[in-house]
Amino acid sequence: MSEGVFYLERLSSHDELRRFWLAIKNFIETRKTGSIELVIGPAVAPGAAIFVFIRRVEFLCAERGVELHLRWEDPAKGSQFSATFDVFRAKFAFHEQPSTKVSWLTRLLEGAGHWVFRLCRESVTIASFVGRLTEGVVGLVFRPRRFRVEEWLFNIEHVGAGAMPIVGVMSFLIGLVTAFQASVQLRQFGANIFVADLVALAMVRELSPLITAILMAGRTTSAFTAEIGTMKINEELDALKTLNVDIFDFLVIPKTGSSLIAGPLLTAWSFFTGLLGGMTVGYLSLEVSPRSFMREVYGILTVADVWVGFLKSIFFAFIVGVTGCYMGLATEHGADSVGRQTTEAVIKALFFIILADAFVTVLAHVFNW
């Protein structure tokens, strides 16, 4: 191989082209001669890879001011090559993107902007969804016969009664653990009986509504989203629309309504089993009899405490139902979308539940409830 002449004998792999190109680049950088000759052997079949390669060599030579002589040893193949690829060569100027080196700060700001923008847009759609829901509920007041009682009752059973075992077990254990953790400290002061106050207040104001809501987000929100999302993918929602069935009357209102009934009931159930858990620890390790435990609970709880817990459970149940239906309806086409929406629905529901929890707690503090 004489100086500045590169001979591509055969094209055995894409990797080899890259190595060959690097050799040419290396040569140009070290020798700095005014021209190189690229000879392509007869064994090389003209394909797209060779086109990309030649294009890149042309770029390189143009950039370094080196003259390039391209020669096909088999002229027939050369003409076939140019016939096939001259079409693309013209189009490629269009695809050549200007180098988009953006600093990380710009990208960060851009990303944040996108995020805020999306958040704003989404709050608008959520607001219109809730508005549409309200409209549907008001409409039902005037035409109560359109309310689908059976669907509603079925959902209450599924969302409420079906969740009783898991909510019961979880609350019992939480009550047990809370009482146990407290008992270690309380025993030191001989303040054993106050375990009842602690468990009762913690459960009714905070833990019962929260545990119930978290379990409902996992069980109910995801089920609503998956069900409605699958219906959307199977074009069932479109079919309903063509049949003049209002999706809010048919799906959203019964589902949200059932969650609104089941939420507070489950919270009450959770409070009851939580107290049982505290009572068990009191009886077994603190010598507090169930009778004195209950008397202490009655002494400490006020109506305001119960109201705060109830208010929270209503908010949470609403969030659970609405998020599930909203995310289900927001499903796009494609089967993977359902899984994505379901995950996101649970996360959103949990986020809004904690937000509402903080809101109600602050509210209760301000009004001295």
Place this chain on the structure above:
Amino acid sequence: MSLTGKSSLDGEEIVRVSNLSVGYSGHPILERVSFAVKKGQIVTILGTSGCGKSTLLRCLTGLLEPMDGKVFIFDVDVWDMNFPKEIRTRMGVLFQAGGLLGSFSVFDNVAFPLRESTNWPESWIRDMVYLKLEMVGLADFAHYMPSELSGGMKKRAGLARALVLDPPLVFCDEPLAGLDPLTAREIDSLLMELNEMLNITLVVVTHELVSIERISDHCIMLDRSVKGVIASGTVGELKEHSHPAVRDFFRH
């Protein structure tokens, strides 16, 4: 290097199947099938539903191990060597629904094989991907997600991905399934263009009569009754075939 000396195969048999038996869980669907595909041809594998077309294709593309017999691709006994990677990178497969990865854009789908099996930098890959997308007419849709494409576009994107490593051999599984006649004709002419311009050998599984007549240089017809090849030849030869089942198939 002997695996890749491609010019030595000109006019030769690029795929050779001898005494091949394939099936599922011990029950053969095809028994002792033999045929060959010559370089530069478009060969269609046809037959009625359930005759084993797709099973045969799964075996040729390395997805289903044969029960008996041999498959030679580029003169390599592929199943003897457990379908070597060098062979896989030298053939493309177009799946029935495109087989695109749903979480990647069209561009990333097409770039995927290059990123996986070459040392090319991103700028070269971009050139290659746009070149292939331009070939199938999807350059303007590079940043679409597969779920945003129509059925025909998905297939064209799948074809671009199958072609991206410049394979001399491409297998297509029912490229026209579920397409309207106009889009079907577009896909057909695309396949013929590829065959003509880049000298790509195509093995197409199909049962669309119009398409078979339009594209095939050679046909191989399978039939359930014999669990194998019932006839092979050009479309003209098959239309005059002595076997009634073959003539039936080609009757409009």
